[in-house]
Amino acid sequence: MELTRLISVLFFLLVITAGSSASPQHWRKKRVREPCKKLVFYFRDIIYNGHNSKNATSAIVGTPAWGNRTILAGQNHFGDLVVFDDPITLDNNLHSPPVGRAQGFYVYDKKEIFTAWLGFSFVFNSTHHRGSINFAGADPLMNKTRDISVIGGTGDFFMARGVATLSTDAFEGKVYFRLRADINLFECW
């Protein structure tokens, strides 16, 4: 009676437990798509154009045969490879103090439209954050939002994995733009 019912409940719980604990081994189960950490940052990029060496935060270092390194190439900049060291801020105010640096490269990789491939890190070394977040992925930059991968992290972001949604917050001509990065981590340690 009482006892039998209790045992039934126990058995039921056991089955539930066994079911959920088996899934991580096969990596098949849909896991909860809820971020374990959410972060928002802004970073801005000014490409060197031959006349702005003081303000420039990036430079063209590779171009196709038809390009040069002080002006973005024709055909939607296809082949231009840009190295950058951009200030990161917590909001989109130009005068906000940088909290870190976005460092790495991007390469324009389509002739018909603007699109790029990015490999870079957010590097932090302040009281807010210490460590780095590493990113890679395609950035079809004419889209309002586009997702790239968080492929790893160190320090405060040890072993992080997730998705960063980029959106162009502002731009002026071809050499200045500001991006907003909504970082959602789905693996936190």
Add this chain to the structure above:
Amino acid sequence: MELTRLISVLFFLLVITAGSSASPQHWRKKRVREPCKKLVFYFRDIIYNGHNSKNATSAIVGTPAWGNRTILAGQNHFGDLVVFDDPITLDNNLHSPPVGRAQGFYVYDKKEIFTAWLGFSFVFNSTHHRGSINFAGADPLMNKTRDISVIGGTGDFFMARGVATLSTDAFEGKVYFRLRADINLFECW
């Protein structure tokens, strides 16, 4: 009697369950090496050589001091950095409609033999697939097959991790080649 036996069974199940559920925390246990998703694609690359701008899907944008950007460099192209935007197809028929684009870069990185390092994405935006798969890794391209890493994904391939096996399906001279990519994902969300 009956009851005692039932309790024994319960206890046995408990031990099993506890054992398997503890392992993911330590990441030590050999997990099942069975893909949660398998995909096969083909993509083809035509390097710009100064005369094929209409057909070319890629261009040399960096070379060592001894190279130039319209012909692959000596010493097994060591140092040549190529940016590409290649059509992806479901089979190796030249006339098959593209289902996406392979976008990114590779760099030849050995003097004695052909070998490369790749950073790129498969970008999909059709009814079949929407989202991207991001890759990185060494491609010793004289080997029949070589494995690179799936380092992340977005959209339909959200948070994907796995291994892609590349094989050269066809090539003509030095500027045209077609690769087959057997993608095996081992982490699916």
Add this chain to the structure above:
Amino acid sequence: MELTRLISVLFFLLVITAGSSASPQHWRKKRVREPCKKLVFYFRDIIYNGHNSKNATSAIVGTPAWGNRTILAGQNHFGDLVVFDDPITLDNNLHSPPVGRAQGFYVYDKKEIFTAWLGFSFVFNSTHHRGSINFAGADPLMNKTRDISVIGGTGDFFMARGVATLSTDAFEGKVYFRLRADINLFECW
């Protein structure tokens, strides 16, 4: 009495088990930060300077407008992109036999100080190790130690994830350096 106590114990165990098995699904729980594999390697890099083609293991293949490809650029080499194929050894003895190759690229990415962004692989094909480890991340190389991400692996290092701590073991002038890599994997399959 006896029985009730036994059931209590069972129930207690159940709760524990259920608790631990639920965590992997949410990826929230702090997991044990103990490596499942530890490896130490050394690799050395000699940049081509126009006169050392025999010994050089790397070459500058991209530079900003103010640079050239046989000498590292001013402003802390900002924008110089270097492709490398460096021998890996088990210790820091120059005469030790290589056990693999470090292959990929790095780009200097700050004007005010030496710092770089790396994308590369350790490629092994011997009795010791077979397969590759793929790395990406920021390398603020004036720091005594700096952490980059292990973003994937193949063969013996199938699906590896972790952190590699780099330290400069030796350097001579601007074209030769040797790095020590302490690789700690936290996900092993």
